Amino acid sequence: MKQVVCLSYTPWQAVPTRTQQLMTRLKDARILFFEPSGAREGRERGRKVRPGLTVYTLPPVMEVEERHHYLFRRGKQRLIRYIEGVMDRCRFREPVLWLTSPEQVHLMEELPHRGLVYDCDRDWSHLPIRWESDLALAADLIFAASPGLIDHLAPCSDNIALLPNGVNYPMFSRNDLPVPRELAGLDAPLLGYTGVLWRDLDLTPVLRAARERPDWRFLFVGRVEHNPLLSDLADCGNVALLGSRPPAELPDYLGRLDVCLHLLRRRDEGSDIIPTRFYEYLSTGKPIVSMLFPGQVEVFPDVVYGAHNTQEFVRLCGQALAEAGNWARLRRQAYGQAASWTARTREVSRILETIGLY
Numbered sequence: 024m025k026q027v028v029c030l031s032y033t034p035w036q037a038v039p040t041r042t043q044q045l046m047t048r049l050k051d052a053r054i055l056f057f058e059p060s061g062a063r064e065g066r067e068r069g070r071k072v073r074p075g076l077t078v079y080t081l082p083p084v085m086e087v088e089e090r091h092h093y094l095f096r097r098g099k100q101r102l103i104r105y106i107e108g109v110m111d112r113c114r115f116r117e118p119v120l121w122l123t124s125p126e127q128v129h130l131m132e133e134l135p136h137r138g139l140v141y142d143c144d145r146d147w148s149h150l151p152i153r154w155e156s157d158l159a160l161a162a163d164l165i166f167a168a169s170p171g172l173i174d175h176l177a178p179c180s181d182n183i184a185l186l187p188n189g190v191n192y193p194m195f196s197r198n199d200l201p202v203p204r205e206l207a208g209l210d211a212p213l214l215g216y217t218g219v220l221w222r223d224l225d226l227t228p229v230l231r232a233a234r235e236r237p238d239w240r241f242l243f244v245g246r247v248e249h250n251p252l253l254s255d256l257a258d259c260g261n262v263a264l265l266g267s268r269p270p271a272e273l274p275d276y277l278g279r280l281d282v283c284l285h286l287l288r289r290r291d292e293g294s295d296i297i298p299t300r301f302y303e304y305l306s307t308g309k310p311i312v313s314m315l316f317p318g319q320v321e322v323f324p325d326v327v328y329g330a331h332n333t334q335e336f337v338r339l340c341g342q343a344l345a346e347a348g349n350w351a352r353l354r355r356q357a358y359g360q361a362a363s364w365t366a367r368t369r370e371v372s373r374i375l376e377t378i379g380l381y
Contacts, residue, residue: 024051024052024053024075025049025051025052025053025118025119025381026052026053026054026115026116026117026118026119027046027049027052027053027054027055027118027119027121028054028055028057028106028110028115028118028119028120028121028134028136029042029046029054029055029056029057029121029123030057030106030120030121030122030123030124030127030130031043031056031057031058031059031123032059032123032124032126032127033058033059034058034059034061034080035056035058035070035072035078037269037270038270039191041142041144041168041188041189041299042056042121042123042142043056044189044191044364044367044368045142045364045367045368045371046076046121047072047073047076048364048365048368049368049371049372050372052075052381053075053076053113053115054075054076054077055069055077055079055109055110055113055115055118056072056076056077056078056079057078057079057080057081057106057109058078058079058080058081059080059081060080060081060082060083060084061080061083069109077113079109081102081105081106082101082102082105084098084099084101084102085097085098086098089151099129099130102130103130103133103134106130106134107134107135110134110135116135117135117136117137118135118136118137119136119137119138119139119140119375119380119381120134120136120138120139120140121140121142122139122140122141122142122158122162123141123142123143123144124147125147125150125151125154125155125158126150126154127158128154128155128157128158128161129154131158131161132161137380138163138164138379138380139161139162139163139164140162140163140164140165140166140375140380141158141159141162141164141165141166142165142166142186143155143165143166143167143168143172143176144167144168144172144188144296145168145296146172146175146294146296155176155179156179159176159179159180160179160180162180162182163182163378163380164182164183164184164374164375164378164380165180165182165183165184166183166184166185166186166371167183167184167185167186168186168187168188168296168297169185169187169294169295169296169297170185170295171294171295171296172296173185182378184370184374186367186370186371187297187362187367188296188297188298188299188302188362189299189302189362189363189364189366189367190299190302190303190305190306190359190362190363190364191363191364192306192359192360192362192363192364192365193363194274195273195274195277195303195306195307195359196306196307196308196356196359196360197274197278198278200274200275200278200279201275202275202278202279203272203275203276203279205263205265206242206276206279209240209279211238211239211240211261212238212239212240212281212282212344213239213240213241213242213279213280213281213282214232214239214240214241214242214280214281214282214283214284214312214340214344215241215242215243215244215276215277215280215282215283215284216229216241216242216243216244216245216283216284216285216286217243217244217245217273217276217277217283217300217303218244218245218298218300219245219246219247219248220243220245220246220247220248220250220253220264221248221250221288222248222249222250222251223250223288223289223290224250224286224287224288225286225287225288225289225314226250226252226253226255226256226286227252227333228284228286228314228330228333228336228337229241229256229262229284229286230252230255230256230259231333231334231336231337232333232336232337232340233256233259233261233262234259235337236261236337236340236341237260237261238261239261239340239344240261240262240263241259241261241262241263241284242262242263242265242276242280243262243263243264243265244265244266244267244268244273244276245266245267245268246266246267247264247266273303274307277303277304277307277309278307280307280309281309281310281343281344282309282310282311282312282340282343282344283304283307283309283310283311283312284311284312284313284340285300285301285304285311285312285313285314286314287314287315287316291316292316293316295320297322301313301322302358302359302362303359304355305323305326305355305356305358305359305362306355306356306359306360307355307356307359308352308353308355308356308359309352309355310328310343310344310346310351311323311326311327311328311343311355312327312328312330312336312339312340312343313327313328313329313330314330314336315329315330315331317331323355323358325351325354326351326354326355326358328340328342328343
Protein backbone atom coordinates (compact mmCIF):
# COMPACT_ATOMS: atom_id res chain seq x y z
CA MET A 24 0.00 0.00 0.00
CA LYS A 25 1.23 3.50 -0.86
CA GLN A 26 2.53 5.76 1.91
CA VAL A 27 2.06 9.54 2.23
CA VAL A 28 3.42 11.88 4.89
CA CYS A 29 1.49 15.15 4.80
CA LEU A 30 2.55 18.30 6.64
CA SER A 31 -0.41 20.67 6.87
CA TYR A 32 -0.12 24.38 7.69
CA THR A 33 -3.60 24.30 9.27
CA PRO A 34 -4.95 22.05 12.03
CA TRP A 35 -7.32 19.20 11.35
CA GLN A 36 -10.74 20.80 11.81
CA ALA A 37 -14.48 20.25 11.57
CA VAL A 38 -14.71 22.38 8.43
CA PRO A 39 -12.37 20.40 6.16
CA THR A 40 -9.53 22.30 4.52
CA ARG A 41 -8.27 21.68 0.99
CA THR A 42 -5.53 19.42 2.38
CA GLN A 43 -8.02 17.40 4.43
CA GLN A 44 -10.36 17.01 1.48
CA LEU A 45 -7.57 15.63 -0.71
CA MET A 46 -5.98 13.39 1.90
CA THR A 47 -9.27 11.77 2.96
CA ARG A 48 -10.00 10.81 -0.65
CA LEU A 49 -6.65 9.32 -1.69
CA LYS A 50 -7.28 5.63 -2.26
CA ASP A 51 -5.04 2.67 -1.46
CA ALA A 52 -2.78 4.77 0.75
CA ARG A 53 -1.66 4.97 4.35
CA ILE A 54 -1.36 8.61 5.37
CA LEU A 55 0.34 10.30 8.32
CA PHE A 56 -1.14 13.79 8.63
CA PHE A 57 0.88 16.23 10.77
CA GLU A 58 -0.95 19.34 11.92
CA PRO A 59 0.86 22.40 13.35
CA SER A 60 1.76 22.51 17.00
CA GLY A 61 -0.90 23.97 19.29
CA ALA A 62 -1.55 24.21 22.98
CA ARG A 63 -1.12 20.46 23.42
CA GLU A 64 2.01 18.40 22.98
CA GLY A 65 2.30 16.08 20.02
CA ARG A 66 0.25 12.94 20.56
CA GLU A 67 2.38 9.84 20.39
CA ARG A 68 -0.48 7.58 19.30
CA GLY A 69 -2.20 10.03 16.97
CA ARG A 70 -5.91 10.20 16.12
CA LYS A 71 -7.23 7.83 13.50
CA VAL A 72 -9.80 9.89 11.57
CA ARG A 73 -10.49 7.25 8.93
CA PRO A 74 -9.00 3.87 7.98
CA GLY A 75 -5.45 4.46 6.84
CA LEU A 76 -5.29 8.14 7.90
CA THR A 77 -3.88 9.17 11.28
CA VAL A 78 -3.48 12.75 12.52
CA TYR A 79 -0.54 13.76 14.71
CA THR A 80 0.05 17.13 16.37
CA LEU A 81 3.59 18.44 16.05
CA PRO A 82 5.30 19.39 19.33
CA PRO A 83 5.58 23.12 20.09
CA VAL A 84 8.86 24.85 19.25
CA MET A 85 10.15 28.31 20.02
CA GLU A 86 9.26 30.82 17.30
CA VAL A 87 12.49 32.56 16.33
CA GLU A 88 13.78 34.21 13.19
CA GLU A 89 16.09 32.26 10.91
CA ARG A 90 18.99 34.62 11.68
CA HIS A 91 19.09 33.15 15.20
CA HIS A 92 20.66 30.10 13.65
CA TYR A 93 21.18 27.94 16.73
CA LEU A 94 17.67 28.32 18.19
CA PHE A 95 16.04 28.12 14.75
CA ARG A 96 17.89 24.92 13.91
CA ARG A 97 17.18 23.42 17.32
CA GLY A 98 13.43 23.88 16.83
CA LYS A 99 13.49 22.30 13.39
CA GLN A 100 15.50 19.33 14.66
CA ARG A 101 12.87 18.70 17.31
CA LEU A 102 10.17 18.55 14.66
CA ILE A 103 12.27 16.26 12.47
CA ARG A 104 12.95 13.86 15.34
CA TYR A 105 9.24 13.73 16.18
CA ILE A 106 8.15 13.06 12.59
CA GLU A 107 10.88 10.45 12.07
CA GLY A 108 9.84 8.74 15.30
CA VAL A 109 6.25 8.44 14.12
CA MET A 110 7.40 7.21 10.71
CA ASP A 111 9.59 4.54 12.31
CA ARG A 112 6.79 3.26 14.54
CA CYS A 113 4.40 3.14 11.57
CA ARG A 114 7.07 1.55 9.35
CA PHE A 115 7.07 4.34 6.78
CA ARG A 116 10.30 4.03 4.83
CA GLU A 117 10.13 6.02 1.59
CA PRO A 118 6.76 7.77 1.47
CA VAL A 119 5.61 10.58 -0.77
CA LEU A 120 6.21 13.76 1.22
CA TRP A 121 3.30 16.19 0.75
CA LEU A 122 4.14 19.77 1.83
CA THR A 123 1.76 22.72 1.97
CA SER A 124 3.82 25.71 3.13
CA PRO A 125 7.26 27.22 2.37
CA GLU A 126 8.00 27.08 6.11
CA GLN A 127 8.31 23.32 5.74
CA VAL A 128 11.32 23.65 3.43
CA HIS A 129 13.56 23.33 6.49
CA LEU A 130 12.27 19.80 7.14
CA MET A 131 12.24 18.25 3.68
CA GLU A 132 15.93 17.42 3.27
CA GLU A 133 16.17 15.35 6.44
CA LEU A 134 12.90 13.43 6.18
CA PRO A 135 13.22 10.22 4.13
CA HIS A 136 10.99 10.22 1.08
CA ARG A 137 10.77 8.83 -2.44
CA GLY A 138 9.13 11.91 -3.89
CA LEU A 139 8.21 15.46 -2.92
CA VAL A 140 4.91 17.21 -3.68
CA TYR A 141 4.24 20.88 -2.94
CA ASP A 142 0.56 21.84 -2.89
CA CYS A 143 0.37 25.65 -3.16
CA ASP A 144 -3.10 27.05 -2.51
CA ARG A 145 -2.29 30.61 -1.44
CA ASP A 146 0.10 33.53 -1.73
CA TRP A 147 3.06 33.24 0.67
CA SER A 148 4.64 36.64 -0.04
CA HIS A 149 4.84 37.42 3.69
CA LEU A 150 7.50 34.69 4.03
CA PRO A 151 11.08 34.89 2.71
CA ILE A 152 10.94 34.27 -1.03
CA ARG A 153 13.97 31.98 -0.80
CA TRP A 154 11.96 29.46 1.22
CA GLU A 155 9.35 28.93 -1.47
CA SER A 156 11.95 29.04 -4.23
CA ASP A 157 13.97 26.26 -2.59
CA LEU A 158 10.83 24.20 -2.00
CA ALA A 159 9.65 24.63 -5.60
CA LEU A 160 13.09 23.72 -6.96
CA ALA A 161 13.21 20.55 -4.87
CA ALA A 162 9.64 19.40 -5.56
CA ASP A 163 9.08 16.57 -8.00
CA LEU A 164 5.58 17.94 -8.57
CA ILE A 165 3.74 21.16 -7.71
CA PHE A 166 -0.02 21.56 -7.55
CA ALA A 167 -1.12 25.20 -7.83
CA ALA A 168 -4.61 26.46 -7.06
CA SER A 169 -4.72 29.09 -9.82
CA PRO A 170 -3.03 30.17 -13.06
CA GLY A 171 -1.53 33.14 -11.20
CA LEU A 172 0.21 30.82 -8.75
CA ILE A 173 1.50 28.77 -11.68
CA ASP A 174 3.04 31.92 -13.21
CA HIS A 175 4.56 32.77 -9.83
CA LEU A 176 6.18 29.34 -9.42
CA ALA A 177 7.07 28.70 -13.07
CA PRO A 178 10.64 30.15 -12.84
CA CYS A 179 11.47 27.42 -10.31
CA SER A 180 9.79 24.39 -11.86
CA ASP A 181 8.52 22.94 -15.12
CA ASN A 182 6.44 20.32 -13.34
CA ILE A 183 3.38 22.29 -12.19
CA ALA A 184 -0.24 21.16 -12.49
CA LEU A 185 -3.30 23.35 -12.05
CA LEU A 186 -5.46 22.08 -9.18
CA PRO A 187 -8.17 24.62 -8.27
CA ASN A 188 -10.12 24.42 -5.05
CA GLY A 189 -13.12 22.13 -4.93
CA VAL A 190 -16.39 21.33 -3.22
CA ASN A 191 -18.22 18.50 -1.51
CA TYR A 192 -20.68 18.41 -4.40
CA PRO A 193 -23.19 15.84 -3.07
CA MET A 194 -23.54 17.87 0.12
CA PHE A 195 -24.44 21.15 -1.63
CA SER A 196 -26.39 19.91 -4.65
CA ARG A 197 -29.22 18.23 -2.74
CA ASN A 198 -32.78 19.39 -3.27
CA ASP A 199 -34.47 17.73 -0.27
CA LEU A 200 -33.17 20.22 2.29
CA PRO A 201 -35.02 21.29 5.44
CA VAL A 202 -35.74 24.99 5.93
CA PRO A 203 -33.80 26.42 8.91
CA ARG A 204 -36.07 27.52 11.74
CA GLU A 205 -34.99 31.19 11.50
CA LEU A 206 -36.03 31.31 7.84
CA ALA A 207 -39.35 29.52 8.05
CA GLY A 208 -42.27 31.58 6.81
CA LEU A 209 -40.21 34.24 5.01
CA ASP A 210 -41.85 35.34 1.77
CA ALA A 211 -39.49 38.15 0.79
CA PRO A 212 -36.68 37.51 -1.73
CA LEU A 213 -33.66 36.25 0.22
CA LEU A 214 -30.10 37.09 -0.82
CA GLY A 215 -27.19 35.77 1.20
CA TYR A 216 -23.48 35.39 1.85
CA THR A 217 -21.83 32.43 3.58
CA GLY A 218 -18.41 32.51 5.20
CA VAL A 219 -16.50 34.66 7.64
CA LEU A 220 -17.58 38.29 7.72
CA TRP A 221 -13.96 39.45 7.67
CA ARG A 222 -12.72 42.77 8.99
CA ASP A 223 -11.65 43.77 5.46
CA LEU A 224 -14.71 42.38 3.66
CA ASP A 225 -16.29 45.16 1.58
CA LEU A 226 -19.91 45.33 2.73
CA THR A 227 -20.70 48.48 0.74
CA PRO A 228 -22.61 46.67 -2.05
CA VAL A 229 -24.97 44.91 0.37
CA LEU A 230 -25.41 48.08 2.43
CA ARG A 231 -26.54 49.99 -0.67
CA ALA A 232 -28.82 47.18 -1.82
CA ALA A 233 -30.40 46.83 1.63
CA ARG A 234 -31.14 50.56 1.77
CA GLU A 235 -32.49 50.81 -1.77
CA ARG A 236 -34.54 47.62 -1.65
CA PRO A 237 -36.20 47.27 1.76
CA ASP A 238 -38.45 44.60 0.22
CA TRP A 239 -35.45 42.27 -0.09
CA ARG A 240 -33.90 40.42 2.86
CA PHE A 241 -30.15 39.82 3.25
CA LEU A 242 -28.58 37.00 5.20
CA PHE A 243 -25.02 36.46 6.48
CA VAL A 244 -24.09 33.00 7.75
CA GLY A 245 -20.62 32.76 9.28
CA ARG A 246 -18.34 34.04 11.98
CA VAL A 247 -18.48 37.83 12.41
CA GLU A 248 -15.38 39.98 12.85
CA HIS A 249 -15.30 43.69 13.73
CA ASN A 250 -15.97 45.15 10.30
CA PRO A 251 -16.18 48.99 10.13
CA LEU A 252 -19.52 48.82 8.28
CA LEU A 253 -21.02 46.25 10.60
CA SER A 254 -23.05 48.71 12.68
CA ASP A 255 -24.50 50.38 9.56
CA LEU A 256 -25.47 46.98 8.21
CA ALA A 257 -27.03 45.92 11.51
CA ASP A 258 -29.16 49.09 11.50
CA CYS A 259 -30.87 47.92 8.32
CA GLY A 260 -34.07 46.16 9.26
CA ASN A 261 -33.81 43.72 6.38
CA VAL A 262 -30.33 42.32 7.22
CA ALA A 263 -29.76 39.29 9.48
CA LEU A 264 -26.34 38.29 10.87
CA LEU A 265 -26.75 34.68 12.00
CA GLY A 266 -23.14 33.96 12.96
CA SER A 267 -21.53 30.54 12.63
CA ARG A 268 -23.52 27.41 11.93
CA PRO A 269 -22.38 23.76 11.93
CA PRO A 270 -20.91 22.77 8.55
CA ALA A 271 -23.59 20.12 8.03
CA GLU A 272 -26.31 22.81 8.23
CA LEU A 273 -24.76 25.21 5.71
CA PRO A 274 -26.46 23.60 2.67
CA ASP A 275 -29.84 24.13 4.40
CA TYR A 276 -29.27 27.90 4.47
CA LEU A 277 -27.95 28.02 0.91
CA GLY A 278 -30.95 26.00 -0.23
CA ARG A 279 -33.31 28.67 1.09
CA LEU A 280 -31.53 31.55 -0.71
CA ASP A 281 -32.87 33.03 -3.92
CA VAL A 282 -29.50 34.61 -4.79
CA CYS A 283 -25.98 33.84 -3.51
CA LEU A 284 -23.64 36.81 -3.00
CA HIS A 285 -19.87 36.93 -3.39
CA LEU A 286 -18.13 39.94 -1.81
CA LEU A 287 -14.51 41.09 -1.88
CA ARG A 288 -11.71 41.28 0.70
CA ARG A 289 -9.08 43.96 0.22
CA ARG A 290 -6.31 41.44 0.87
CA ASP A 291 -7.47 39.35 -2.12
CA GLU A 292 -7.03 42.07 -4.75
CA GLY A 293 -4.80 40.74 -7.51
CA SER A 294 -5.43 37.10 -6.58
CA ASP A 295 -7.08 34.73 -9.05
CA ILE A 296 -7.68 31.92 -6.55
CA ILE A 297 -11.34 30.88 -6.59
CA PRO A 298 -12.49 30.25 -3.01
CA THR A 299 -14.32 27.09 -2.03
CA ARG A 300 -17.40 29.19 -1.28
CA PHE A 301 -17.80 29.92 -4.98
CA TYR A 302 -17.95 26.23 -5.85
CA GLU A 303 -20.49 25.68 -3.06
CA TYR A 304 -22.68 28.36 -4.63
CA LEU A 305 -22.34 26.79 -8.07
CA SER A 306 -23.30 23.37 -6.74
CA THR A 307 -26.66 24.69 -5.50
CA GLY A 308 -27.52 25.96 -8.98
CA LYS A 309 -28.71 29.25 -7.44
CA PRO A 310 -28.06 32.57 -9.22
CA ILE A 311 -24.79 34.20 -8.11
CA VAL A 312 -24.00 37.91 -8.02
CA SER A 313 -20.28 38.60 -7.55
CA MET A 314 -18.43 41.85 -7.04
CA LEU A 315 -15.30 42.25 -9.19
CA PHE A 316 -12.03 44.06 -8.59
CA PRO A 317 -11.03 46.63 -11.24
CA GLY A 318 -9.60 44.75 -14.21
CA GLN A 319 -10.44 41.35 -12.74
CA VAL A 320 -11.16 38.56 -15.22
CA GLU A 321 -14.66 37.25 -14.62
CA VAL A 322 -15.01 33.64 -13.52
CA PHE A 323 -17.82 31.56 -15.03
CA PRO A 324 -19.14 34.62 -16.92
CA ASP A 325 -21.86 32.56 -18.60
CA VAL A 326 -23.64 31.81 -15.31
CA VAL A 327 -22.41 34.43 -12.79
CA TYR A 328 -23.58 38.04 -12.65
CA GLY A 329 -20.38 40.11 -12.30
CA ALA A 330 -20.72 43.64 -10.87
CA HIS A 331 -18.04 46.34 -11.18
CA ASN A 332 -19.66 48.84 -8.77
CA THR A 333 -22.38 49.01 -6.12
CA GLN A 334 -24.98 50.44 -8.49
CA GLU A 335 -24.46 47.58 -10.91
CA PHE A 336 -24.54 45.15 -7.99
CA VAL A 337 -28.06 46.24 -7.03
CA ARG A 338 -29.24 46.06 -10.63
CA LEU A 339 -27.78 42.60 -11.17
CA CYS A 340 -29.35 41.32 -7.96
CA GLY A 341 -32.70 42.27 -9.48
CA GLN A 342 -31.82 40.45 -12.70
CA ALA A 343 -30.73 37.38 -10.77
CA LEU A 344 -34.03 37.30 -8.86
CA ALA A 345 -35.88 37.43 -12.17
CA GLU A 346 -33.83 34.66 -13.80
CA ALA A 347 -36.05 32.20 -15.66
CA GLY A 348 -35.56 28.71 -17.04
CA ASN A 349 -33.27 25.87 -16.01
CA TRP A 350 -30.32 26.32 -18.37
CA ALA A 351 -28.20 28.50 -16.05
CA ARG A 352 -29.05 26.42 -12.99
CA LEU A 353 -28.02 23.16 -14.63
CA ARG A 354 -24.88 24.78 -16.06
CA ARG A 355 -23.83 26.00 -12.61
CA GLN A 356 -24.33 22.56 -11.12
CA ALA A 357 -22.28 21.04 -13.93
CA TYR A 358 -19.43 23.40 -12.98
CA GLY A 359 -19.85 22.40 -9.34
CA GLN A 360 -19.82 18.69 -10.14
CA ALA A 361 -16.67 19.07 -12.23
CA ALA A 362 -15.02 20.74 -9.22
CA SER A 363 -15.96 18.04 -6.71
CA TRP A 364 -13.17 17.03 -4.35
CA THR A 365 -13.62 13.48 -5.63
CA ALA A 366 -12.81 14.64 -9.15
CA ARG A 367 -9.90 16.78 -7.92
CA THR A 368 -8.41 13.85 -5.99
CA ARG A 369 -8.86 11.56 -8.97
CA GLU A 370 -6.78 14.01 -11.00
CA VAL A 371 -4.11 14.11 -8.27
CA SER A 372 -3.86 10.30 -8.31
CA ARG A 373 -3.67 10.21 -12.10
CA ILE A 374 -0.81 12.71 -12.20
CA LEU A 375 1.08 11.01 -9.36
CA GLU A 376 0.78 7.67 -11.17
CA THR A 377 1.88 9.20 -14.48
CA ILE A 378 5.15 10.50 -13.02
CA GLY A 379 5.74 7.36 -10.97
CA LEU A 380 5.20 8.75 -7.47
CA TYR A 381 2.01 6.84 -6.73
